[in-house]
Amino acid sequence: MIWWQFLLLFFAGLGVLMVIGLPVAIAFLLVNLAGVFYLWGGVSGFNQLILSIDSSISTFVLVPVPMFILMGSIMFHSGIAQRMIEVLDQWLGFVAGRLSVLAIAARALLGTLTGMAMGSVAMLGSTLTPEMERRGYAKSMSIGPILASGGLAILIPPSTLAIILASLGGFSVAKILIGIIVPGILLAVLCIGYIVIRATLQPEVAPSYQVTRVPITQRLNDAALYLVPPICIVFMIIGLIFFGTATPTEAAAIGTFLTFVLAMIYRKLNWQVLVKGVSSAMQLSVMILIILTGSAAFSQLLSFSGATSAITNLAGDMPVHPLLLLIMMQLIVMFLGMFIEQTSIVLVTIPIFLPIVHQMGWDPIWFGIIMMVNLEMATITPPFGLSLFVMKGIAPRNTTMGDIYRAAIPFIIINMILMGLMIAMPDLVLWLPNQMK
Amino acid sequence: NETVTLKMVGAWAPEVSPYAAVGHKFKDLVNELSGGKIVVQYMGAEDVLPPFDQPEALVNGVFDIWYGAPNYWAGIVPGGYVTELSKFQVADKGPGSDLYDFMVKMYGNHGVRYLGHAAGDPGVGSHFLIAQKEIAGLDDLAGMKLRVPPLTRYFVQSAKAESITLPPSEIFLAMDRGTVNGFTWPIADGFANYGWQSVSKYLIEQPMYRSGVGLDMNLDKWNSLSPENQEVVLKAVAGTQEWTRGWFAEKQTEQLAKMKEGGMTQLELPADKKEAWTHLAQESLWTYLQGVMPAEEFAEAEKLLERQK
Amino acid sequence: MGKLERSLDFILNLFGFIASALLVLMMLATVLKVVLRALFNHGILGIDQISGTMMVYITFLGAAWVLRRDGHVAVDIVTSNLRPTTQRVVMFVSSLIGSAVCFVITYFATKAVILSLQRGIVVAAELEIPRAVNLIVIPIGCFLLGVEFLRRAARFYRGEAVFSDTPRLEA
Ligand code: NA
């Protein structure tokens, strides 16, 4: 078989299996079974598939995912999250769509912790979505911002993906880490701007609710009691990583542990909260990890079939206008991003793209950062963006996959606008890294 | 007179690692020496299979030829990387030697055809220690937090330093922030590609292990080759081993220049501390290998590699 | 509810409990390691590796329990718009496919465990434990997941389960 036949079969197979209601993880596994049979030498390849299931999740690098989920779950079930939101309301009652804004801001902050989108989508989604639902937010306003926020993890340093990209492309790691800051902040600002404008023009999507006037002393008191401690935990995690006391995995575990301690101090950590908090965190973690057992091998099989590099090679085969070529290359990344995991995309595309970048005389840092925004978007592009599945797993009962796809679209467009801006104004990206020696 | 196609997978892609060039040199030599009768087809690297799963995939016949670090075999062939301790110019003395035949037998017991260990001249392309403080001998290592691959772990632990596990992509941040105060790396293998020279201070110029690239083949596939084709493959192995010496020397010089340019200092250990360093490096690994290798095999390895206790 | 079903539920709950306990244990072990390193300048070796193994155990011990709560994500873009009878048929069929996939994986995973033991494969990491320790939970978890899929299929067949009213923990 040639590569596009594999691609078609993989894509169609996965699509059909998912559409008939098979859990996403099982759909991946079944397609993998077929792929392994053809690509990895028949039955003996199945042994390798089992090994790949183990390797895809048996790594401490992924431990922050269940840790952040547990942290969020305990915050929610012990009522810490709800109290935080109440106190924030006292202060920010005038901002339209403030819970959605909060989601973006919280995520930008959490983005400094890790480069993993799924863990934070799960954490924020499980704490904020029920509250938004309760206050009558439309699905587009409750789900969209949390999805959009997930990708910020990759754009706000530290970002493992940025480091992989830079070392593969042979350009400065430090420059790319600095270079993603402005697009990261810009993305957050664009998202917040969109939310505030939409909530102002269409108040029904994010109903303003009466915030009772609270005297300033009471407000300060509440903030000190219920807002400062949880925020301190987050800053402490950042500090532990920043000052090198702990690795990201260790810092995530410490932050989660401190959340338990905080709940205990508030006298909210009874047996019931513990059971509900831990078991729902387990449920979410299992749901995410089991998808990873299938999606990792899926990406590898596509690479092994030659499809991934064949698609990427399309860019080099077309003599077109430089701007069109750039757009073509980004479209290829976007297309791959719909169904392949990000690290694999970087590993396959960069070696093929880089000669083109050099030949065109483009700044590789500029190109790399645009690609980062693109990859960031890949976690929320339908149909197979992994963050979309995570959101489906935590969204309230009546939320359909269609709701989630629709909620993601405005934020995908925002990402595209950002990429357009970066292409049109290279200085936007390059100014900050060029300040370095 | 048919053409044979062999699928090759590597632990690293050539764009990532200069060491990958060794695997690709081997591929080209096989294609060339066989006059096109054997075609080695490169399938990919970490994008097609996680590097640590690749050795078992070779045994399972997912592909036919593999290149990567010899110590990736640790979990499958106990002591499969014993030539890291070799002092000979060609680490395994090359096809036809007694040491080479010993390695072939050792791997053969586990469903693998050992092809070769391609390394630089002793001291070139080896594992080195990179540290944030000046190191004048083993004593200075006590209490340091060092990021290590499995290969150098026993040395680091014997020197009473703490060994920390991190994927290579985390080394930059860990060094920058002081999560670790050093790590070991075969510097010729693209040290500066990762930008590490901007976050590291000292290179301790005392080689520890040979490092280099292991080449292996699926045993059934090897047995299915005609004797003439097997001959061609072994010639390509010898050719690759010879070529690698020059390649690693070139890469090491190149990396050293970049490290210097990035502000790093090369430290030579005081003459009286060098031996203890090398001795501990060698002996800690020998001790570990004694625990995992069958006694008879271990004794033979000691003899063939001329261990000096 | 038959005795068989009660025992199945008991096993699912037990494994679910173990998975939850492992999640907390993973956190505590990591915290302990950092504390020891900060106080005595030496952590415990192998915690990161054990955490990795725990991830596999959490996933596969919890998998069937999560399915019981309908907690595995599915794309309902088509299924949610079908007429109830059609929906039932589709869900019945997809549950059967699910159980078939799980049993196939169970079979090959069992073979993989045996092969791994025969080959004497160990994990090349800090603690050189047999890789079979990691792998063994895959056939166990997949077998239970397959059985739970069968039960789900039976429920859709009998019309006991209506699409989207199976219990689910609100996170
Ligand atoms: Na980040």
Ligand code: NA
């Ligand atoms: Na995607």
